[in-house]
Each structure stands twice: as C-alpha cells, then as structure tokens.
Amino acid sequence: MRIMFGDLKIGDTARKYIQRALDSNWVSEGANVKEFEQNFANKFGYKHAIATSSGTDADIVSCASLYDFGANRGDEIIVPALCFVACANSILAAGFTPKFVDVRVDSLNIDPAKIDEAITDKTRAIMVVHTMGKPCEMDAILKIARPHNLKIIEDACEAHGATYKGKFVGSIGDMGTFSFYAAHVVVAGEGGMVVTNNDEIANVVRSVKSHGRPFGSIYFDFQRIGFNSRMNELTAAIGLEGLEKFDQTFSKRKGNFYKLLELTRGLSDYLYFPKEESYEKISPHAFSIVLKDKKYDCPKLYKYLEAKGIQCKTLFASLPTQHRAFQFMNYKYGQFPVSEYIGENGLHFGIHQYLTEDDLVYISDTLKAYFK
Numbered sequence: 001m002r003i004m005f006g007d008l009k010i011g012d013t014a015r016k017y018i019q020r021a022l023d024s025n026w027v028s029e030g031a032n033v034k035e036f037e038q039n040f041a042n043k044f045g046y047k048h049a050i051a052t053s054s055g056t057d058a059d060i061v062s063c064a065s066l067y068d069f070g071a072n073r074g075d076e077i078i079v080p081a082l083c084f085v086a087c088a089n090s091i092l093a094a095g096f097t098p099k100f101v102d103v104r105v106d107s108l109n110i111d112p113a114k115i116d117e118a119i120t121d122k123t124r125a126i127m128v129v130h131t132m133g134k135p136c137e138m139d140a141i142l143k144i145a146r147p148h149n150l151k152i153i154e155d156a157c158e159a160h161g162a163t164y165k166g167k168f169v170g171s172i173g174d175m176g177t178f179s180f181y182a183a184h185v186v187v188a189g190e191g192g193m194v195v196t197n198n199d200e201i202a203n204v205v206r207s208v209k210s211h212g213r214p215f216g217s218i219y220f221d222f223q224r225i226g227f228n229s230r231m232n233e234l235t236a237a238i239g240l241e242g243l244e245k246f247d248q249t250f251s252k253r254k255g256n257f258y259k260l261l262e263l264t265r266g267l268s269d270y271l272y273f274p275k276e277e278s279y280e281k282i283s284p285h286a287f288s289i290v291l292k293d294k295k296y297d298c299p300k301l302y303k304y305l306e307a308k309g310i311q312c313k314t315l316f317a318s319l320p321t322q323h324r325a326f327q328f329m330n331y332k333y334g335q336f337p338v339s340e341y342i343g344e345n346g347l348h349f350g351i352h353q354y355l356t357e358d359d360l361v362y363i364s365d366t367l368k369a370y371f372k
Contacts (some may be wrong), residue, residue: 002309003359005286005350006183013244017237024233032236037193039243044161044168046176046195048202051236052209055157055179057229058192059090059127061208062153062175064225068204069151071096071124077153078118080110081318082339083129087155088319088326091127095225098329099123100320102336105272105290108132108315108346111338112140119144125151130159130169131316132348133283134274138164138172145173153177157192160185161250162283169283170195175205180239183350185249185283188239191231252353253284256360260287260351263364270296270371284351288315289367291345298345301370308366310349317343 017032024030033051041049052058063077073095079087081100091098101118104111108131115126126145128136136154145152152173156162160178162169170176175196180188194205204224206215212226213219242249261273272290276282291298298314305312317323318339320331333340349363 001311003349003355003363004311004352005313006187006352007354008182008187008189008238009354010238011241014238014241017240018234021233021237027233029230030233032233032240033231036231036236036239036243039240040193041195043243043246044170044195046168046171047197048195048199050194050196050202050205050209051231052192052194052229053231053235054190054229055177055181055192056086056090057209057227058157058177058179058194059086059153059155060093060227061205061229062177062194063091063094063096063125063127064208064227065175065201065204066094066096066124066151067224068200069124074122075124076120076122078110078115078123078126078150080129080131080339081320081336082108082316082342083131083155083319084157084316085319085323085325086157087127087129096124097122098319100318100331100336102338103131103342105338105342106275107134107136108288108342109134109136110141112137112144115141115144119148119150123148123150125153127153127155128173129155130162130283132274132288133159133162133285134276135159135162135164135169135280135282142172151175157181158184158285159283160285161246161281163281165279171197174198175201180235180242183352184285185253186239186242186246188235188242191235191239249353250284253351256351256353256355257282257284257287259357260360260363263360264367267367267371271367286348287351287363288346288348290315290342294345296371298347302347304370305347305349305366310363310366312347312349315342315346315348
C-alpha cells in the first residue's frame with residue numbers, strides 16, 4: 001500500500017519514557033500515565049483527564065458512571081446509527097440500551113432534528129460522535145438535552161484538537177472520550193482518555209476504571225460497578241511523544257486535508273466531501289467521500305482504490321440495520337435511510353502526517369481517473 005491510514009514512528013521522547021518504566025520495573029499505571037494525563041489536560045484546557053486502556057474503555061467507563069447520577073441497568077443512551085461500533089458496544093457493555101438516531105449526509109454526524117423523537121422516560125444520556133473529526137452541532141444538542149436532564153458524552157475519539165465555536169470538543173458536554181489508536185492524530189498504539197470539567201464525574205470515572213474502588217484506594221472496597229480499564233506505562237510513554245508533537249502533526253495533517261479538498265474540487269458533481277464551517281475546526285483524522293449517485297458503484301470504487309495502493313474503509317454503515325451484531329435489537333432496514341445510504345456509498349482513507357504532496361496528487365488523480 002502506498003497510502004496507509006496512519007503510521008507510528010517511535011522517537012527519542014517515547015524511548016526515554018519507555019526506559020523510565022523499564023528502569024522502575026513497573027509497567028502498570030504509574031508515573032508515565034500520570035504525566036500523560038496532566039499534559040493532555042493542560043494542552044486542551046480540560047480540568048480532568050483520566051487515562052484508560054483504549055478509546056472503547058473510555059466510552060464504557062463514561063457510560064457506567066451514569067449509575068451514580070440516577071441511571072438504572074437497561075436505561076437508554078441515544079447514539080448515532082452511523083458511527084464506529086465501539087460506541088454502541090460500550091453502551092451495551094455498561095449495561096444500557098443503545099437508542100439509535102439517523103445522521104446527516106453532509107456532516108456524517110447525528111441529526112439533532114431527530115433526537116427529540118427518540119427520547120423516552122428511560123433515556124439517560126446522549127452519546128454524540130464527532131465523526132471523522134467534524135464537530136457535531138453542539139448548541140442544538142445541548143438545547144435538547146438540558147430540559148430532559150440528560151448527560152452528554154462526547155465521543156471525540158477521531159477529533160483530537162477539534163473545536164466548536166471556540167471550545168475544544170470534549171469540554172462542551174459533561175464528558176468526552178478519546179482514542180490513541182494508530183490512525184489518530186495523537187498515537188500511542190492503543191489507549192484512551194476520558195475528559196471532564198466536573199469533579200464529581202471525574203472521581204466516579206476514576207473509580208469505575210479501577211474495579212469500582214474509591215479513587216486512590218488499593219483495598220477491596222467496591223462501591224460501584226467497575227472494570228479494569230487502566231492504561232499501562234508503555235502506552236503512556238508513546239502517547240507522551242505524540243502529545244509533544246501534536247501541533248506539528250495537526251498542522252501537517254490539516255494541510256493535507258485542505259490540499260486534497262482543493263485537488264478534488266472538480267469531483268463535486270460525483271461526491272460529497274467534508275466541509276469545514278467558519279465556526280468550527282475539523283480535526284484531520286481522515287478524508288471521507290460519499291457518492292452522490294449509487295450508479296458509480298461504491299464496491300467497485302473500493303476495489304479500484306485498493307488496487308491502486310490506497311488503503312480505504314467503508315464509512316461504518318448503519319449499526320442497527322446493516323451489521324449482524326445488532327440483529328437482536330429487531331430494527332428493520334429502512335429505519336435509518338441516511339446512515340444506510342452512507343454505509344453503502346461512503347469510503348474514507350488516511351491523510352496522515354507522513355504523506356507527501358505527491359501522495360495527495362496521486363490520490364486525486366486516481367479518483368479523477370475512476371470517474372472520468
């Protein structure tokens with residue numbers, strides 16, 4: 001493959017922190033993790049940053065924290081029908097029921113106009129997902145959530161450094177979650193983070209991620225449902241380097257994002273492209289495309305791009321109606337038409353910091369050759 005989703009190159013900073021862990025003969029959560037948490041919080045202005053073993057675990061412990069705020073097992077959490085599967089899986093893993101809502105084709109994000117009708121007397125939270133690094137319409141979502149006393153969990157796993165009306169995502173709702181998997185802006189190989197500005201939520205999340213013990217306790221005093229979701233020292237070591245290089249990485253990837261938008265402008269009759277509004281800053285996680293007409297055959301386009309060395313993936317598809325894993329919930333195809341359309345006609349590929357301008361031209365030329 002010439003164009004990969006992402007890459008991890010371990011440099012001197014990460015090696016220094018890895019060696020610190022090895023010298024201490026301790027690789028479970030320790031000094032590296034604490035430093036990573038503090039640096040992440042300081043970088044983006046969050047009051048609390050709580051490291052976890054993955055972005056999925058960040059979502060799970062965020063959902064499970066809701067039990068301390070009046071939720072009961074089996075209650076509902078609203079989530080977009082189109083998103084990475086970890087979001088819905090985390091709701092189920094925490095003991096809740098995902099209540100799916102369709103998305104908008106122009107943003108790939110949850111459609112605020114469809115949220116109200118999904119709220120029931122069992123709804124306890126809305127998990128919004130800033131898909132492909134594009135912020136959701138948070139003002140509209142807050143306006144819906146607050147009168148119903150619903151918590152907002154922002155899944156920002158693909159949205160490191162994204163802003164909405166001057167605020168970093170993750171700080172707008174009650175808590176936010178991040179992932180440090182290989183394709184993301186900050187990479188640690190694995191790992192996740194929960195952020196919040198609420199002291200009570202932070203203490204509950206810290207407890208939930210360590211078997212439900214009170215934060216800081218090593219004794220067998222289990223006060224709530226909990227998991228082993230702690231980050232290890234080696235993951236944090238690599239994450240510290242990724243965070244140290246954040247500005248440089250973000251700038252390079254964002255430049256790639258803008259350049260590819262410019263190069264592919266002539267294909268706007270064929271494809272929906274990402275659009276950055278004046279009030280937001282999209283995080284350059286990946287580059288998404290959605291066919292405007294099914295006749296251009298997305299499976300054929302997928303095979304064509306892969307054959308040309310461009311690694312690509314579908315755009316998740318509708319979890320409740322296009323994935324076997326959720327058949328038990330008895331949704332029917334057609335209930336989420338926008339998500340289903342995107343699932344059948346959307347792709348995305350990497351725009352990471354190691355791509356050259358020649359690589360971007362190659363992507364553009366390859367797409368143009370397919371359509372013309």
